[in-house]
Amino acid sequence: MNVKVKTFSKENEYVELPQLNHECPFRPYFKFNNFVSAPNFELRTEMVGGKEKKRIIIFDQKDKTKCFIYYFHSRSKLYICIKCVKKRLQVSAKLCQNSDGENYVITSNTKHVCEMVKYVPQNNDNIILHPPNFKVISNGKQKVFVFDQKNKTLGYIFTHLANNRYQCNGCTYFLRKNIKKNDFKSPGNFYLCLRKNENDEYYVQMKNNQKHLCQPRKYQPEKLEIRELKISNNYFYYQKKTLTKSINVAIFHSSNSNLCFTFSYCKSSNYFHCLNCTKLKKNYHIRPPKKDENGKEYFVHDPSKHSCKPIKVSSISTSNFQNLERKDITFEGESKKEMKIDEKRIIKLPNFEFRPNKFGEPEGTLVVFDSKDKSFCYEYYYHTSKEIFVCSKCQIKHSYVTAKIHVDEENGEKFIKLSKKEHICQPIKDAFAEKVIAASKFTFLNRDDETKPTKIIVFTSEKKEFYYEFRYIPSHNNYLCGVCWVLKKRVCVKSYKKENGDEYLMTLKNDKHVCEPKKYDPKNFL
Template identity: 55%
Template sequence: MLKRLLIFSSNDKKLCYQYFPKLRKHGTFGCLECKKLGKNVFAKIGENGILKVENKKHVCSKMQYFADKYLEIQAIKKPNYQILENCNTKSGKVLIIFNPNNRNECHEYAWKNDKKTFRCFICGTTVHIHNASMENEFIEVLKLNHECEYRNYDREKFFKFKNFVLSPNYEIQTEMFGERKKKSLIIFDGNDKTKCHIYSFHISERMFECINCKKQNVYVSAKMVQNSEGENYVILSNAKHVCESVKYKPQGRNDTILRAPNFKVMENTSNGIPKLFIFDSDDNSKCHIFSKCTNEKNRYHCLGCLQNPNGIFTVYLCKDENEEYFVQMKNKEKHLCQPRKYEPEKYEVTEISKIDTHFFYRKNSLANSINVAIIDSNDSTFCYPFLYHKARNNFRCSNCSNLKKYYAIAFPKIDENGKEYFMHDRKKHICKPIKITSIQTTSKFILLERKDIVFKEKENTKPIEAEKILKLPNFEFRQSKRGIPEGKLVIFDTNDKSLCYEYLFLTREKCFICGNCQRKNRRVTAKLHLNNETNEKFLELSKNDHICEPIKDEFADKIIHASNFMVTERDDEEKPKKVIVFTSLTKEFYYEFNYFPSRKYFKCVPCSHRNKAVSVKLYKKENGEEYLLKLRNGHVCAPKKYEKEKLQPRIIPKSLFELYQNKNGESNKKLIVFTSKKNDFIYEYYWHNSSFCCSQCLKQKKFVSAKVRGENENEKFVELSNVEHICKPIKFVPEKYKK
């Protein structure tokens, strides 16, 4: 049943226009009858309750109003309802509406994030919340649309969480099928670690399903989730397995995983195609050379095996959670070639040579053509012939063009001695150089004197008009939406610096263009120049003036300068995990943001719990100074009191901690921290990703982490996060631990 907005034409309320809500635009309504006739007429109800009607005439006829045709909407205020947070539901929120005659009974609603509304668990009735987290908050519900009975109020059932599995009790295995990556979740049997249940990843549902249970039409699922600290764990469904656990098969059974230094990646090569060198296990001076497959994301094929018609050896270059490369290959594949000598210099990008040994000529049959012969740097009796292209103002290799390969060199330059030279890279040719005598001794060509040649660039070289030159600080470059550091140009209005014009960069034309003018079929551009004497940037503006209006420059309001925020936690010098942003210069209160690697920004977690996305992104200026850029929305959570000593990590000296083996026998993967110098009680941490985590606290949904710092053994110390333990310390029994 839909909500409707009725707008009456007179006080007697006999005739009206009927509006329906516009999807995904809360508070906006559209006249349905006008829409059927091909016209949109809108009305909007603001947060203050004021109705704004679009200044358009209706093309539909007014409808007669019958009061009994429409349902009343019921508004409910606190304490007649309650919103529960951090529940065991998918969204984590539940709405309870109490029976007005008996508070032991209620209707229960789950939050639907895609619809931004609450929906009854039983009958699907929807409820909207207004003025969320404010004093005048209330909810509205369709009064006559509730078809289910009241249920007994049981708050605790929403806080009975499903089972979850922590590392190392689960494992993610990946297997490559061509370019497709197959992920499997392995959950070990609690009583026997040699056995496990295998789950396959369901892409559309974004969760894992038990393979063997699914064969029996029973769906046992598991979901990989991440807490506010960015750590992963697995939540299990309530459904029980009907299959038996199977024998655990490690990842290496079907695939071989290679890690550095057994291979080397060369991303930048002379031909632009990345190379992968996998060293021979018996002799590191030899290797197999792999080249990246065209239009493939991470597949490489062996260049030696490629010459053999009987097969191609293929591997996949992947990255792990720490962004480190590893190579994955099938065990069954075997090389058909022999390893070669490791000579990476053959594929390295070489410096482009300055060539000042050249001569100009033209064809007899083409009176206006200009060619240049670039002398081969390896043999001065050979050369590469280039043809001048006026349209692009460059020279293109004639013989490469005949082979459908287009290699062009730029217009010649003048060095400090006044000598003309070309920038030339002979490795980019696919053609072979020709004899100089084939040009100089034939009547097909005429040699030209340099003084007789006038190029297009010199014909059109004119000084830039003074009124079209724009200097700093009247413009600045900013990061584009796609993350390109200087992908957006902003030119400030000459009369009001708070207004500006935004330009986007055109790669092909190497200039900036005003987007708003472009939409109005007006081409307004700006080209960047560098003053060779002062080394300062300046702009050359186009002849066309703007027809668009300048927009308000809101960028300055989005900047948070280094003095107003502080990085409180880092994985290392380059990877900050948490920042705090002060509310004022006095630094009495602050908001805390956690880093989310998948989104590459910092997010306010308390605001996200209130269904509000408040985030910032960390950038660096050219001078190395860090700053934050506000992405969207304002805070709906309350700021915290700034207490410096609580935010600084606690340091534990070498005498109060020890590193031991984990259950798998891996050294330095279990950390114990003593509570006092008596060394009688401890907190136990296990290794997870890039830090240690208190396992007992995590079972209670609290992430307490620790990092081991220091280069040398005698200089090591532990840095504890400022999150307090909610678990109790345990008695230290030395016999339980192995070094």
């Protein structure tokens, strides 16, 4: 049942009803307050610890000194009332925009269980800097040099941390040096955000209440600007015969092939350390080899950084040493080495699969099937910062059992490697198949028609004789059975896509209908 809203002017509106008789019963009239328009709400963006925090303030209609505060949740793309979440209730709001570019807010039907708080106006304490007050430097890892406001020959170097966040190099070093002292209380590092405006020009944003722990340093463009990487592709691996587990590399001198620099590989740090610089109590290290576009390996090696002098190649070409083949060497992080560690902890398809989490991310949950009974499984959630999956039930019991995704270089297939820790939780019954509705048992209506609400017809069986009708709820990003809702029960389904693009539905909690299915007649949906 649809109605058409006819608008001649703001003062004169009416609706057209194709028919008067509804199949659903009458419901009590209530005032619809789900839409909040300006000036009844306020958007805020603040910098906290170098991270951008978004909030929506929704005012009380009668008293503008009181409000509810909603915090942005990046995964669900909704604003959540934290005070209600602490009381185990989710009250959400969604920021929308109309055709004129004006913002408005849609709030969920769930009522707050928390009390309103006093409205405190936002202090505009963000500092915005434009060139020439800073300079973006590309020298391997991108940096930002911010000039001192009082002396433009001095400033602070910021190194890229994550996304658009940068941290002060000098403050980071100061914290590492003093953090263990009992008399030192850290006020925190100094952060900034590097952004671009609508003209694709850089600008810097940072909090006004931050203070540097370090002193400004002199601006030396010749040291900070782009430097060409020193590439060394003339080298060989070797080891001393008495040290069978050691891995050394000799990199030839660029102008004299009779001379070389020798490095020893350290597994714990995943670096090569210069042997002769270490003897002089100096430190120069390089990373394991990289690969160029053609797959050929090379070292990034700058001879000018050595404190030592090159040695003769003949000094390591004696009977005390032996050369190593690259195929017999594996460095930390290489997938072939990971596979050799413990084959029992390597899980391959179809003994695991990825499933959507409660936020709708297709690979947000990892399921590893029990080796003895495939009807039972362990569930892992994805830990974003560490880029691993963690067993949620073991974590509740203070045990950290993890799994990490790898890709087999030979066939391109994914596999997972389990951590050494064993599960202390018990596997759970896999009820996922019972919640999944295959594509053959449902169909979308009005999906490509913006003028009509999107709906889903879910059939009770493959014969398609009876069906339930669900309508799309934008604020929750799921589909709700309207008749059950009238009968005071929330029955919902959510749409997901597999890696191959196939779409399916998954029933949420309270999936049993209290309404009766309708007789399906294809003519009614033409």
